[in-house]
Amino acid sequence: MRKEKNGVSAEEVLDETDRKNNRYHFDRHTPEYRHQFEDITQEMQARCPIAWSDAYGGHWVAAGNREVFELARSAEYLSNDHDVNHERRGYQGITIPPPTNVQIQGGFLEMDPPEQRHYRQLLNPYLSPAAVARWVPVVDEVVRACLDEKIETGRIDFVDDLANVVPAVLTLATMGIPLKNWIIYCEPVHAAVYTPPESPDMPRVRQRQIEMFRDMFAQLAEIRATPRPGLIDALARATINGKTPPDMELLGVMALIIGGGFDTTTALTAHALEWLAGHPDQRERLSRERDTLLNSATEEFLRFYTPAPGDGRTISADCEIAGTRFKEGERLWLSWAMANRDPSVFPSPNQIDLARTGNRHHSFGLGIHRCIGSNVARMVFKRMVIAVLDRMPDYRCDPDAAVHYETIGVIQGMQHLPATFTPGPRLGDGLDRTIETMQRLCDEQRLGEPVTVRKAPADIGGPDGSATEG
Amino acid sequence: MKVRVDPERCQGHTLCSMIAPKMFELDDIDGHSSPVSEEVPADQESGVAEAVRSCPEQAISIS
Numbered sequence: 310m311r312k313e314k315n316g317v318s319a320e321e322v323l324d325e326t327d328r329k330n331n332r333y334h335f336d337r338h339t340p341e342y343r344h345q346f347e348d349i350t351q352e353m354q355a356r357c358p359i360a361w362s363d364a365y366g367g368h369w370v371a372a373g374n375r376e377v378f379e380l381a382r383s384a385e386y387l388s389n390d391h392d393v394n395h396e397r398r399g400y401q402g403i404t405i406p407p408p409t410n411v412q413i414q415g416g417f418l419e420m421d422p423p424e425q426r427h428y429r430q431l432l433n434p435y436l437s438p439a440a441v442a443r444w445v446p447v448v449d450e451v452v453r454a455c456l457d458e459k460i461e462t463g464r465i466d467f468v469d470d471l472a473n474v475v476p477a478v479l480t481l482a483t484m485g486i487p488l489k490n491w492i493i494y495c496e497p498v499h500a501a502v503y504t505p506p507e508s509p510d511m512p513r514v515r516q517r518q519i520e521m522f523r524d525m526f527a528q529l530a531e532i533r534a535t536p537r538p539g540l541i542d543a544l545a546r547a548t549i550n551g552k553t554p555p556d557m558e559l560l561g562v563m564a565l566i567i568g569g570g571f572d573t574t575t576a577l578t579a580h581a582l583e584w585l586a587g588h589p590d591q592r593e594r595l596s597r598e599r600d601t602l603l604n605s606a607t608e609e610f611l612r613f614y615t616p617a618p619g620d621g622r623t624i625s626a627d628c629e630i631a632g633t634r635f636k637e638g639e640r641l642w643l644s645w646a647m648a649n650r651d652p653s654v655f656p657s658p659n660q661i662d663l664a665r666t667g668n669r670h671h672s673f674g675l676g677i678h679r680c681i682g683s684n685v686a687r688m689v690f691k692r693m694v695i696a697v698l699d700r701m702p703d704y705r706c707d708p709d710a711a712v713h714y715e716t717i718g719v720i721q722g723m724q725h726l727p728a729t730f731t732p733g734p735r736l737g738d739g740l741d742r743t744i745e746t747m748q749r750l751c752d753e754q755r756l757g758e759p760v761t762v763r764k765a766p767a768d769i770g771g772p773d774g775s776a777t778e779g
Numbered sequence: 780m781k782v783r784v785d786p787e788r789c790q791g792h793t794l795c796s797m798i799a800p801k802m803f804e805l806d807d808i809d810g811h812s813s814p815v816s817e818e819v820p821a822d823q824e825s826g827v828a829e830a831v832r833s834c835p836e837q838a839i840s841i842s
Contacts, residue, residue, distance in 0.1 A: 378837075382788075382836070429809075430809075433808055433809040433810070434807075434808045434809075437791075437805070437806070437807060437808055437809055437810040438793055438796075438805050438810045439805070439807040439808075439810075440807075604797045604798075608794065666829055666832065666833070667829070667832035667833055668794075668833055669794070669832070669833050669834055669835045669837070670835065671835060673792065673835075675790070675835055675836060676790060676836070677790065679790040679791060679792060679835075683791075683792065683793075684793065684810060760807055760808065761807075761808065764807075
């Protein structure tokens with residue numbers, strides 16, 4: 310079609326109207342989207358499984374399972390690129406709208422192949438199922454210590470006292486960051502997600518984020534000077550597509566690992582524990598039948614609560630996918646959360662069925678960008694839930710005191726989940742001592758090595774936590 | 780029954796090996812799946828069929 314000198318032709322206007330005739334005002338950053346999630350999902354899937362929304366300068370939204378599946382796997386027409394330095398086509402990464410406060414590329418999640426593939430190949434040996442299994446004894450110790458801190462009191466906040474702590478400590482351990490620094494990282498990572506931009510608390514959160522980035526930068530420099538094993542060591546030595554990446558790019562990768570490793574697993578664990586508190590018969594069943602039910606229950610919580618509810622993309626070439634014509638440069642939101650509630654794939658999609666079969670949910674994304682930490686997330690979630698079921702089997706949550714994130718545009722998370730339970734005895738050291746012990750094991754046994762170097766699981770030794778020799 | 784995992788489609792979601800651990804092995808380095816054998820023993824058929832239904836990438840096929 311020929312362009313008129315001063316704008317678009319009549320044919321182009323008609324074509325635009327035709328392409329975008331499935332319109333739906335979709336704004337996932339509003340509280341209404343959270344409150345009316347099931348109704349909106351149903352309506353979009355029935356009427357416009359791919360819709361054009363006028364929000365945030367206009368973008369496509371994929372809500373149907375088949376549509377999300379086809380789009381997410383069309384890597385040749387989609388770009389994740391976040392071109393922060395305006396060196397390529399100016400694409401804006403996976404966030405819609407793009408962040409205004411910081412312009413940093415979100416690691417390899419905001420890259421396309423081949424660079425994206427090089428990073429994943431570099432980091433996979435630290436995060437594969439075999440690599441992650443080596444950390445189970447360490448995770449169990451940190452979980453035990455978290456519960457020991459509260460077990461005698463009969464009161465716990467499952468977010469503050471457990472689900473915030475364990476993913477943070479393990480993520481730092483895999484990176485090679487001192488475990489005690491989890492305090493520097495934990496609050497700003499979560500608060501940056503749940504604090505609204507206009508909140509009076511935001512300047513303080515920003516300040517804490519700056520402190521966190523300062524520590525990340527210091528860790529990178531320190532590990533480069535005095536190597537110790539872990540994901541940062543791999544990054545510090547990396548050659549990506551024949552080049553040594555600039556430090557800002559590496560910081561973006563570190564921020565991705567931290568952002569991906571913390572809030573998502575917290576969100577999943579808190580929601581699952583809250584649901585189980587409301588369904589004590591199912592909780593008892595899960596505990597009793599854990600050998601056969603824990604895997605399917607984990608996948609079902611992942612499907613239902615979809616901690617990371619979607620990702621943005623940019624259309625990188627004109628194309629037609631799933632019956633819709635897209636144009637280069639247009640933005641697209643892939644809603645994993647809505648795709649996970651599509652009745653054509655999941656019977657009774659708004660019900661939790663701990664034994665659900667055929668559960669091919671999209672909670673870790675699809676295609677080449679599948680969550681690289683999915684094995685970490687599952688393992689940590691399972692260890693936390695099982696420990697709670699064993700040590701606090703009668704816990705009760707106070708529904709009025711649970712705090713959910715006000716919006717689910719970024720993470721479907723929880724800020725607090727206080728609970729009470731019948732007190733029990735402590736089993737070992739408290740959290741600080743345990744973290745010291747685990748740090749010693751990380752250092753002595755070089756637990757941060759990739760699975761290609763170290764295959765054996767962490768040896769935490771006897772019941773007193775002292776590692777055995779050898 | 781014969782089973783195949785398309786290595787181009789598999790992204791290492793690992794559901795198949797959770798569902799039928801005797802039939803699918805995961806690569807140590809990237810967690811991508813491959814069948815232990817092309818032939819599926821009779822006692823593994825239902826597990827493999829469930830793995831096919833559960834694969835997020837629809838990377839597993841049976842014939």
